[in-house]
Every structure is written in structure tokens, then in C-alpha cells.
Amino acid sequence: MKQIFFINQTNYTVMKKLLLIAxxxxxxLGSYACTNFIVGKKASKDGSVFxxxxxxxxxxxxxxxxxxxxxxxxxxxxxxxxxxxxxxxxEIPEAPVTYNVIGNINEYQVCIxxxxxxxxxxxxxxxxxxxxxSLIYIALQRSKTAREAINVMTTLVNTYGYxxxxxTFTICDPNEAWIMEMMGKGAGSKGAVWVAVRxxxxxxxxxxxxSRITKFMQYPKGDVMYSKDVISFARSKGWYTGKDxxxxxxxxxxxxTFGGRRFCxxxxxxxxxxxxxxxxxxxxWILGKDANAEDMPLWIIPNKKVSFExxxxxxxxxxxxxxxxxxSTNVGAGVWQMPYRPxxxxxxxDGKKYFNERPVSTQQTAFSYVAxxxxxxxxxxxxxxxxGNDDGNMVPYTPIYCGNTVQPECYNTPGADAxxxxxxxxxxxxxxxxxxxxxxxSLLFPTLKEVRDSLENSYLAQQAQVEKxxxxxYSSDASKAIKYLNDYSNEQAQSMLKNWKELATFLIVxxxxxxxxxxxxxxxKRNKEGLGAKTKRPGYPDxxxxxxxxxxxxxxxxxxxxx
Numbered sequence: 001m002k003q004i005f006f007i008n009q010t011n012y013t014v015m016k017k018l019l020l021i022a023x024x025x026x027x028x029l030g031s032y033a034c035t036n037f038i039v040g041k042k043a044s045k046d047g048s049v050f051x052x053x054x055x056x057x058x059x060x061x062x063x064x065x066x067x068x069x070x071x072x073x074x075x076x077x078x079x080x081x082x083x084x085x086x087x088x089x090x091e092i093p094e095a096p097v098t099y100n101v102i103g104n105i106n107e108y109q110v111c112i113x114x115x116x117x118x119x120x121x122x123x124x125x126x127x128x129x130x131x132x133x134s135l136i137y138i139a140l141q142r143s144k145t146a147r148e149a150i151n152v153m154t155t156l157v158n159t160y161g162y163x164x165x166x167x168t169f170t171i172c173d174p175n176e177a178w179i180m181e182m183m184g185k186g187a188g189s190k191g192a193v194w195v196a197v198r199x200x201x202x203x204x205x206x207x208x209x210x211s212r213i214t215k216f217m218q219y220p221k222g223d224v225m226y227s228k229d230v231i232s233f234a235r236s237k238g239w240y241t242g243k244d245x246x247x248x249x250x251x252x253x254x255x256x257t258f259g260g261r262r263f264c265x266x267x268x269x270x271x272x273x274x275x276x277x278x279x280x281x282x283x284x285w286i287l288g289k290d291a292n293a294e295d296m297p298l299w300i301i302p303n304k305k306v307s308f309e310x311x312x313x314x315x316x317x318x319x320x321x322x323x324x325x326x327x328s329t330n331v332g333a334g335v336w337q338m339p340y341r342p343x344x345x346x347x348x349x350d351g352k353k354y355f356n357e358r359p360v361s362t363q364q365t366a367f368s369y370v371a372x373x374x375x376x377x378x379x380x381x382x383x384x385x386x387x388g389n390d391d392g393n394m395v396p397y398t399p400i401y402c403g404n405t406v407q408p409e410c411y412n413t414p415g416a417d418a419x420x421x422x423x424x425x426x427x428x429x430x431x432x433x434x435x436x437x438x439x440x441x442s443l444l445f446p447t448l449k450e451v452r453d454s455l456e457n458s459y460l461a462q463q464a465q466v467e468k469x470x471x472x473x474y475s476s477d478a479s480k481a482i483k484y485l486n487d488y489s490n491e492q493a494q495s496m497l498k499n500w501k502e503l504a505t506f507l508i509v510x511x512x513x514x515x516x517x518x519x520x521x522x523x524x525k526r527n528k529e530g531l532g533a534k535t536k537r538p539g540y541p542d543x544x545x546x547x548x549x550x551x552x553x554x555x556x557x558x559x560x561x562x563x
Contacts, residue, residue: 036051162191515537
């Protein structure tokens, strides 16, 4: 993903100015911007299909989009704008019927995410009419299943052309999970090459800005789809001369570089490593320096059933427990063991180029979600977009049901944008808190985590009862059930915002000036005279103190007093 701005079709005119103000081009980082995880229904603990998305980009201001269901007259047209630059690309005929879309999920529990890998630059079609972002939201409005979404997306690009570079899409419904990769065929081609592979129900998969589909002709017919010229197009360009059965999409159209392995496939490794034994065999691949290293598979069978909590934790990963861990292992962590690094990823010292690790959880995340899709429930109850409007590690995921037609104000705040702070807006309040925590991570994060987990656990604890009530309403009047879930979702989101404002003020008071004021729960202790209790000064963590002494030697050593 580069940059996406969410708008309602009905409020385009109002938002146009804000979108143009907020527009920000991704420079030098676009290849390493987003992460998707996929869990098949037989791989999950409760039978859900899970799919996730971190939407990452510096300068991006974003909320929760909504496209209402509608009926459209013959001849009605839909304007198409590039979701990165908001450049007007043209218009296409509207579908006779479109479905309700909230965020990246629709009322039929179809969910679509993406990551950008770029691929061969000469395949980009600057005359194409449909960019990857428009494809996602148009397909969500027109599809009842994942397979139908694939058909919609590929038919559209074959008709009107594909504007974007190489893209990997996660396309899921409550029954199936698919990964699809797509590229244009060059300027003026009005078409695209693509391949889509069904992830086995008992498997997990991931992609993170690096093409992942290699050889695909060996898959059963019902588990793979591709454009008729997917191989012949490469032959016509002289890019491939081997047998059809040996054709690898990735190696021809999106060959991995050092960055594609170390910054992108490494995030896939971090996900797989949580659910696999002896997965360090793939470390040489993700370290990116051994050209002959063993490549990772497209999917694996997990060594345990995967829960929502497992997936949420994976979205908050900084390579903990691996050789790539971003913790107190080097001076880049700062004084308080920050598992984040400044960007850009590359930096130069004395003419030599170096890099930072790029984990799943990163400060430039604008929104993050875990989609839960359940086949056994009525469709508007079964689909939940667990949504957070910042780095997933720094916020609780609040439930947004797929039938919702009204966004909570905190995810769709009038007047707030990329350069206008609002304390009514979740993006800005959550970033307010996270940006206090980042530089003093080990000191402040435990407090944030306590609040985050308490809220998230409360949503999970209520889920069964809330959905039971929704099912009772649904049996007599589906609209009442939808409204009930919509009201519930909005109440939780607004409650989260209230809690996060309180957290912000608590943090600034408790940890002011790098000291710590004693507390009992959320109350500050006072002495018998009524003043605040004496502050504690934690000083350096031991690991950092040792690094400082190693670097400075005896410069700061206190002379021993003579007896």
C-alpha cells in the first residue's frame, strides 16, 4: 500500500479539498509499506477465516470508509480516482446493484487487503483506468464471494486497464481465502496479467510487499486461476523460455532483491515462525545475503490452531524471540529499549550504506485490522473488522460489524485531516499517545499495554452475548440486528477514544520529566500534607547503562574516595 484516503461517495465534494491537502507521495519506502496475514477456516481455533492488514505510510491520514448499498440506473457512471495521489483517472459504468462496504469488508463478509511489491517498472500502464485501491473498493461493492471479487477485479482491468504497479491482494470470505498477484502489461495495454491461488483451509499464509506466488501450474484446477496470457506475455517479452509447468510468477515478474527478503519476506517469516517448529531453517533466506538460501513456502500448516489473540499478537510483532529482534540489543533502541527505528530504512555513514530492520509493527501504520469471517452465522453478524486507527501494537482493536452503515465519529471526524489535530479523532488521539510512548518504550509501554489489553479483552468477553442478542433480533427483523450491532460498535469505538484521552493525560502526569510519580491504580498518591508523593527516578535501564560505560570507559567514572 502507498497512500489511501477513505471517503464516502456521498461526501466526495466536501472531502475533495481535504484529500488534496492530505495527499502525500510515498518516496523510497513504497516497496516496504504493508503487511497481510491469512488464516484458513480449518487452521483457526473457532472455524473463522482470519485476514489482516496493516496500512503503512508516512504522512497518511486515514479513517474508516463507508460505501452504502445502492441501486444504480442504466448509464450511471462512477468516477475513478487514484487512491495514492487522488489523480482523476476516468469513469466506468456503475453496477446495477452495489453492496454495503464498511472499511475493507462488505455486508457479505468479503474482505480485501493488499501489499505493493512493484515488480517490473515497464509493466506499469499509465493509461490504465483502475488503480489497486479503486479495484479493492469497487470489488467489495460488487461481490458476494471471494471468487466473485477476483472475477470482478480481473474483468475490470481487462476492460479498462490497470494503473498501478505489482500488487498482492488478500481476498477472503467466510469459506475461502485467496492470494492474488497482478501487474499491468505496459503503457496503453488496457489489460493485466494475474494469478490467484486458494490457500488451503488448514493453512496460514502471509505477504508483505514482496511477490509470493512462485510455481502455480501444479495446483488443482479449482484452487488456482490466472490470466490466459500469464505465461505467453512473459515469453513475448523474452523474460521466460522454460516449460509452462516451471513458470514462477515471482521470479519472472517480481524477483526478490535484498530488501524484498530482509524487509518484506522477513515479516512473513515472523508470522510463520509463531506457528512452526524449526523454522530457523529459513533464516538464511530472510537475512537476504545468501543467493542460494532455501526459500519459504507460500503457506504452512500451523502447529496449533490459531486464535484471534494469536493473530492480533502477530500484527504487533517486532521480531521478538528471533535474531532480528528490535529490542535492547543495540544502541538503536535508545535508552528505553524502543523496538522501533527511525526511517528511511537505509542510512549512510562515511559513504557506506546501512539499514534498519522493518518489523510488522511500525510507527507509520495509519490503520490496522484483523477481519474475522464466520460461515455459521448470519452474514451481517458473522463478519467483524477488528479495527485500530494507528500502529496495532499501540491500540486496541475495536469491533466493527460488516453490516454497519454509520461510522463512529472517532473514525470519521469532520474537520480532522493530516495537518489538523482533533481530540475527537482516533487517529490523532492514538498517535498522541503512541508518540509519547515510542521514545520511552520500556518505561511507558506497560501502562499502555494494560489499558489496551483490558479494553480488547472486554470486547472479546462481550462478543458472544452481543451476537446472541443480535441473532435473536435477526430472526424477526434483520435491520434491527444490524442497527443493534452498529450502535454497539460505535459505542465501543467512542469509549475507546475516551479511555485513550484519559491514558494520554495519565501518562504525561505519571512520567513527566523522565521521573515516575507513584500511583495506586489510576490515582496519584499524596503525602500527609496533600502534596504529590515523592517521585521515583528510575535512571538508565541496566542494559543501557552497561552500553554507556562500554562506550565511554572511565570518562564518567566516579573516583574512589581515599580511606
